[in-house]
Amino acid sequence: MAITELKEAIILLKRLSSLWIPGIVGGILAASLWVSFNLSGTFFATRLLIIFGLVLFLFTTGMLVVIRNNEGDFRTLFAGGIRYYFRVLLPQLVIIFGVMLIFTLVMVTFGLMGASSNISMVTAISFGIMIPIVLLTFFYDTAAVFEERKVFDSIRRSIHLVSTHINDVIAFLFVCAALCIGIIFVLMIIWEAFLYDKLEPITRYNETQLQTFTPDQLIALIGPGGMWITAIILFTGVFLLLPLLYTYKACFFRKLAHGATIIQQQTTGEYDSKGRWFKY
Numbered sequence: 575m576a577i578t579e580l581k582e583a584i585i586l587l588k589r590l591s592s593l594w595i596p597g598i599v600g601g602i603l604a605a606s607l608w609v610s611f612n613l614s615g616t617f618f619a620t621r622l623l624i625i626f627g628l629v630l631f632l633f634t635t636g637m638l639v640v641i642r643n644n645e646g647d648f649r650t651l652f653a654g655g656i657r658y659y660f661r662v663l664l665p666q667l668v669i670i671f672g673v674m675l676i677f678t679l680v681m682v683t684f685g686l687m688g689a690s691s692n693i694s695m696v697t698a699i700s701f702g703i704m705i706p707i708v709l710l711t712f713f714y715d716t717a718a719v720f721e722e723r724k725v726f727d728s729i730r731r732s733i734h735l736v737s738t739h740i741n742d743v744i745a746f747l748f749v750c751a752a753l754c755i756g757i758i759f760v761l762m763i764i765w766e767a768f769l770y771d772k773l774e775p776i777t778r779y780n781e782t783q784l785q786t787f788t789p790d791q792l793i794a795l796i797g798p799g800g801m802w803i804t805a806i807i808l809f810t811g812v813f814l815l816l817p818l819l820y821t822y823k824a825c826f827f828r829k830l831a832h833g834a835t836i837i838q839q840q841t842t843g844e845y846d847s848k849g850r851w852f853k854y
Contacts, residue, residue, distance in 0.1 A: 576745040579829055583822040592640055592651050596633035597817040601809035603630055608808050612793060612801050634820055635662045638719040641824040658718065664725045665714045673704050709743070710736050716827035735830050746826050750819055757814055765807045772796050 587593050603626040611619040632655040639654025640646035646654070680700050710733045717735075718728040736743050766773060772795055779787065793801070 576742065576749045576826065579746075579825040580749060580822055582825045583818065586641065586644075586821050586825065587817060590640060590646070592647050593637055593817050593821055594813070595648060595651060596630065596637045596820065597813040597815075599633050600630050600816045601811075601813035604812045605805040605809040608805050609801065631663060632656065632659055634816070635659055635715070635719065637817070637820055638662075638716060638824055641821060641828075642720050654719075661718045661724070661728075662715045665711075665718060665728050668725060668729065669707070669711050669714065673707055676700070676703050676707070709747075712736060712743070713823070713827050713830070716824055717831075720824070720827065720831065735827075739830055742830065746822075750822065753818065753822075754815060758811060761807050761811050765804065768803050769796055769800050772800055 607619055607622055607626060610622055633651065634655075635658050636651035636653070636655030639658060640651050643650065643654075677700050680696060680703065684696050684699075711729050713732040713735055714728045717723050717731040721728075721731065723731055775795070776784075776787070796804070
């Protein structure tokens with residue numbers, strides 16, 4: 575099932591050029607964030623991250639509208655993003671609040687038990703609770719756009735679909751992970767090829783130097799030229815991955831929801847003596 579929807583997503587990306595717009599916007603924002611981090615530090619970059627995230631959210635939401643309509647240009651994408659912006663944003667805020675609440679409760683509980691100093695155990699339990707929540711609510715945005723569902727209804731719809739088709743969803747996530755690993759691996763090779771001369775001294779580091787090597791040292795090592803090359807690689811990665819993964823997710827949800835609808839019809843009605851279907 576997962577491979578069929580991937581092929582469908584690739585066909586959509588070839589046919590609808592507007593689906594690449596969020597990738598272009600996301601790539602520009604990611605590259606700008608990287609350059610801002612190097613030039614101005616984390617204080618300014620973290621604030622830009624929130625603003626850029628809200629801007630990109632508009633385009634990814636509009637992208638779902640174009641996929642739902644199976645047609646549309648930039649105007650359709652932008653208008654759809656504005657129309658469904660808060661319909662998709664509000665469930666996301668509810669999910670984020672829920673995850674933060676669970677994390678806080680876990681920290682408080684372990685603090686009262688005197689086990690808060692065991693960071694590894696607290697982290698493992700927190701992720702063990704949060705990952706299923708993120709997985710179950712993964713299709714909230716597609717449910718909100720494709721089926722015109724409201725805040726909590728879109729979350730419930732996602733939970734129902736994921737829990738009912740858990741094997742298909744896991745296969746879908748494995749394909750997504752394979753796509754990410756493959757594209758990132760290729761881009762990393764290209765990045766290392768361009769910066770080979772500047773990265774070559776790392777090959778002569780001993781084990782102690784490698785263990786103490788920090789990201790700040792890497793940035794200083796590649797220099798300003800390496801910063802701009804990294805920005806281009808970041809742009810390319812987001813440009814390729816964001817449209818591909820979002821389109822794939824939308825196609826997968828559409829097939830998942832269609833299958834769920836068929837199953838529901840078959841369990842809430844009956845055939846008469848002439849073979850006609852009557853739904854309760």
